[in-house]
Amino acid sequence: GQNIDQPTEMTATEGAIVQINCTYQTSGFNGLFWYQQHAGEAPTFLSYNVLDGLEEKGRFSSFLSRSKGYSYLLLKELQMKDSASYLCAVKDSNYQLIWGAGTKLIIKP
Amino acid sequence: GAVVSQHPSRVICKSGTSVKIECRSLDFQATTMFWYRQFPKQSLMLMATSNEGSKATYEQGVEKDKFLINHASLTLSTLTVTSAHPEDSSFYICSATAGQEYSPLHFGNGTRLTVT
Numbered sequence: 644g645q646n647i648d649q650p651t652e653m654t655a656t657e658g659a660i661v662q663i664n665c666t667y668q669t670s671g672f673n674g675l676f677w678y679q680q681h682a683g684e685a686p687t688f689l690s691y692n693v694l695d696g697l698e699e700k701g702r703f704s705s706f707l708s709r710s711k712g713y714s715y716l717l718l719k720e721l722q723m724k725d726s727a728s729y730l731c732a733v734k735d736s737n738y739q740l741i742w743g744a745g746t747k748l749i750i751k752p
Numbered sequence: 753g754a755v756v757s758q759h760p761s762r763v764i765c766k767s768g769t770s771v772k773i774e775c776r777s778l779d780f781q782a783t784t785m786f787w788y789r790q791f792p793k794q795s796l797m798l799m800a801t802s803n804e805g806s807k808a809t810y811e812q813g814v815e816k817d818k819f820l821i822n823h824a825s826l827t828l829s830t831l832t833v834t835s836a837h838p839e840d841s842s843f844y845i846c847s848a849t850a851g852q853e854y855s856p857l858h859f860g861n862g863t864r865l866t867v868t
Contacts, residue, residue, distance in 0.1 A: 676856055685845045685859040730796070740857065744795040
């Protein structure tokens with residue numbers, strides 16, 4: 644079967660750094676996506692990795708290791724508005740998106 | 753770029769009536785659109801995949817006669833919830849892709865449906 648695992652919930656402090664991990668077992672791999680979803684809103688696209696390594700985009704970075712079936716999303720200089728759910732999704736060999744259940748990130752002052 | 757517009761954002765309807773939700777890609781041609789449903793504090797659940805000009809492919813457990821999907825053009829897909837019941841109350845989100853294999857999904861703002 645296909646599976647994506649990410650922690651259910653994480654807590655971090657404003658101004659700090661947090662790393663949200665995602666591991667996957669899928670039939671094939673055609674890219675990994677991270678989305679942010681605030682409560683009651685639709686997801687918004689954050690990042691995309693298809694090759695190993697780190698992709699940096701402002702305060703957010705995403706890392707991929709295909710051999711380990713592993714990715715992380717790194718958020719720096721946390722702000723209260725970063726409180727949201729973060730969804731990891733993988734495109735399999737059929738280009739179908741397989742979704743993780745999401746990680747709820749709680750930012751405390 | 754890559755804007756997806758979904759309408760209405762909220763709808764309240766009576767049990768037994770039908771509700772139509774529209775999803776439009778504003779600045780790109782969406783060869784494929786996806787309809788998701790999300791219950792409170794749960795993950796996205798894919799309901800169906802629609803390709804322009806062909807019948808939608810429904811996920812297991814989703815009634816195609818209850819959730820009618822039409823994808824008549826490269827910029828518009830509609831989801832009609834027929835004979836809605838309170839258990840259909842949920843957050844419905846459409847998304848679209850331009851079809852390139854590595855292109856991300858872009859989501860509409862979602863429709864919160866409440867059936868009384």
